[in-house]
Amino acid sequence: MTVLAAERPTLVRPIPRLRIGLPIAAFVALVALARLWPTWHALTTAPGPVEAEAARFLLWELRLPRVLAGLAAGAAFGMAGALFQAVTRNPLAAPDLLGVTAGAQVGVLIGLTVPALAGFAGPPLLFVCGLGAASLALLAAGGWRAPPLRLLLAGGACALLLSAVLTVMLALFEQDIAGLALWSGGALYQPGADGLVEAACWLLPPLVALPFLVRGLDALALGDDAATGIGVAVLPVRFAGVITATALTAFAVALAGPIGFVGLIAPNLVRAAGIRRLTALIVLSALVGGGLLLAADGVVAGLGFSAGLSTAVATALVGTPLLLILVVRGQLLSPPDRTEAAASTRVASLAVVAPALGLALAALSAFGLAWGETWLAPARWVTAFAGGDNEAALILSIRGPRIAVAAIAGMMLAASGVVLQSVVRNALAGPELLGVTQGAALATLVGLLTWPLIGRPETFALALVGGLATLGLILLINRRRRFAPLPVALTGLAFSGLFAALTYAVIVETSAQPARALIWLVGGTYGRAWPDAVALLPWLLVSLPALALLSRPLDLLTLGEDAAAGLGLNVALLRALGLGLAAMLASAAVAIVGPLAFVGLLTPHLARLVGFHAHGDRLPVAMLLGALLTIGADILGRVALAPKEIPAGALTALIGAPYFLWLMSRGRRGTQ
């Protein structure tokens, strides 16, 4: 059970199909009946022909289509998940995690904001965008044979990038997309049977293709060579598999909104029940997916939450615990994954690199102070300081604190990333992929929306509570597994998904005008003042000695747990301290700059890329690079479209994600 299930189909008897399939089918039928019963009852007890006619319409044109839409979308997500997993031989591949759902969402937005494309809006456009995202993730991860963890992280980075794109578009076209956030929560309302029939046409092609694919994909489970041996054309089968799965996802997203989580949950549940054969897996995943979505939609409708809004939240709320149970029980384990990013020889010693970076930092800061819509030559700084140039003083007081905040937050996030990657012993971890950033952001956002006039101490408190609580949960869940990289990453991704859904729900429920919250969610340095920098600085200063103290033990930890323990290191204590420190650094940064993505994930790799492996060297280099990246994003965001501001977080994602993906593909080639 602890090995990737599909890899050893011969060891498990494919008997329990019916025994499991029947109860699932019965459950789905029951949920559907429960949804339809009140309307059916109204129809049968209608006192007159007018009421009966109305009830009949309600049943056949509104309720039944909604139930069918839920079933169809859930089934399509389920099948898409099963297909993606078969193609990649990776139990964690799913429309969400490969970025396909986010890609389809970008497609929806393009359809809305580019009138010329209105004719193609709907499944075709969603399909093209989704396919693009999937290709990107697969390419970056290193093609079909990428190990699960690598694929997962490439997909996660892809999804982060696309959601940054999405948020910037939402922010810039605020009014055009009012209400789109409503749809992002999942909307199954069907105003008639015709629309559903029309949408169902897009389900037909992938469904027709499916039977032809199953034999080939089933053979893939034996391994590429074995599959080739029995006459399966491996590459075309995979290609067709990805296209079919993406088409299924596009259909489901067009119908129900981005609830791709179902595609991860359903096949894994079925597999956990002992089903191995692909045909059975696909059919049962479809059933389970349909049932899940239908049940979630029923809960939402039954509790009277706003129209269609919370289907995604309900799915995430149901799905996350299921996923976590699978993690805890070790059913999602896979062979060990050696993914070290590109290592290279040191370009120069720390004594050269650190001052050089420090100099670059000072130069970039000075440039940032000078550059803008108004050019401020250093001569004017002097007069401004002397009190002789009010305009320059005012502009410096706008630019200065932003640069300071960017530098401090960049350093903190980078340090957090380095420590996290070492402690979790996962070269591709980062606060944003482990859910720590999102947890801190969710807590802070709730505070900001509930009390608009909230002060800084409360913001810090909320962010720390959110970030540390998330970390605590991740640790608690993975305690017995001794924080093995894959379960930890998976737990983090599960939490990220849940928090993202909850965050959207909070935004939509608190306000019909989501722009302010969405912009905060990207993270940035806009409008930050000196008190922000002053409030952030102590957190960095306090953590510096701790980082210095931990750097040597962290070096030992990279030798392996047993080796470190053999050298007299208290590994458990070190892990707890390191994780706590990393979470604190990330959370405190989030309190001031919001969930800025990719700084914590990327800079440790950059530091390693220039040849710094020992923590005593890597930490300062990564921190300086983090400050440089964030300041660069701040300056660019302020000036590029001036007077319009691009949030710095969007820029760190737009710069960081492609680089990260490139780094991944490069690292793979290096190890082969």
Add this chain to the structure above:
Amino acid sequence: MTGLPNRRHCLAWGLASAAGLGLRAASASDLVVRRSANLPTAARRVVALEFLLAEMLVAVGRPPVGMSDPALYPGWINVQTERLANVADVGTRQQPSLEAIARLKPDLILGLTYRHAPLFDVFESIAPTVLLDFAPEPPRTRLDSAFALQRMIGEFVGRDAEAVRAEAEVSAGFDRDAARLAAAGRSNRRLVVLQELAGLDTYWVFTGDSLSAGLASRLGLRFWPSERSREGVRPLTSEELLGLDDADVMLVSMTGPNVSLDAKTRSAAWQRVPALRSGRVGLIERNIWNFGGPASALRLSNRITNLMLRAPAAG
């Protein structure tokens, strides 16, 4: 829909208790949530960080020197746009460029609490700042708030008399529309105003505290839904319209004029909506007048009146 308190209630409660005194009444001074201690007696160089504030400044005869997204104003409000021809662009409404504002050397910055509360200190370092709010206390509506805000803005820029006169003009316009409706026997009909959204047959419906609700009472119409919400809207699907037998439905478009009402109401559910069957659904061009000032309200009033008069007589 339900008796259980849901998240919306909890959050609304939290917000109301936090805003405290600021929301108690819709008199002018209570619409200000934060303001600088010293304001100029008659501000001359004003920066407006939301469309409705720019609209009100124009209405009282003191157009702003800088505003957010002036390029988008014609598409969403388009009231007296010609008087904003020389206004400087200071960036987006949510994240206006502080440098662009500072360069204009304003003597007053006007913003909205829900967008700009965290920026108050930063704004104040540039110029005296007032952050406004327009959530009204029952039984008042956003129309009352709009009038109160415009009067207050008139005082800020030393154009009190113009504010009073502008208000009287708008009121007279409402009275004319009310008289036209009464003459055609349309008084006391039930008005429903929808904002089209991206979703399938999913809309915002303007609620009992919205500007439209205030307009309905000035025009002698009844309004649905009467319940209030925090921002003047709540989501609605076409299904809810099936039960409204005696309503005139106004649908505010989110597309250009190339998409007709027929194209928007093709679904089986819409085809059974009583208002559509009796020709009482009107399509209003793309706008956000419901989130605008008194002049926007008058535009909306004219459109609603014209569309209602075009519909067949009550039968």
